[in-house]
Amino acid sequence: DAKTTQPPSMDCAEGRAANLPCNHSTISGNEYVYWYRQIHSQGPQYIIHGLKNNETNEMASLIITEDRKSSTLILPHATLRDTAVYYCIGRDMRFGAGTRLTVKP
């Protein structure tokens, strides 16, 4: 099972793209990477997941490196409501401390 590593915090200007990195160098070949976000003390909300190919949905895009050792979650046009803690996790469903993204006006 992959251990994930994320920067503790990031800032982003409103309207700009937010790029949140995650290292998962121990990921196995058939293990998906999942991204969630948590706003205040609400339950985390699923954003997107991927295996090898890049993925996109209405919330975000996920770019996974060819060697699968890292990935980047992209919020293309960040809004103030995207301020949250973002987590990437593997199939063991264990969350680290995540990245606290602050979107500034």
Add this chain to the structure above:
Amino acid sequence: DADVTQTPRNRITKTGKRIMLECSQTKGHDRMYWYRQDPGLGLRLIYYSFDVKDINKGEISDGYSVSRQAQAKFSLSLESAIPNQTALYFCATSDLHSGRELFFGEGSRLTVL
């Protein structure tokens, strides 16, 4: 109504008391999880269950026990609560057919005095 319901939402208790947090789901998912979150920290996995007859320890199971009474119900018990178990507790569910994404309840805030 929420798909994943936790009760109680808030509870204050005293050291040494037995506490049960309950989780029920209407999603028909096979897997259920209990997490704990301390202020400013991420979620830590306490226990998880892949089906009614399957219970697994997570990262921090000491001081906790669980019961999977039915596919839809997963309870977390603190046999003798202590102050450092004061935290926000989340229940979550997942299912193979939903891509294994986790669906979370609204959380149960427990304070042990």
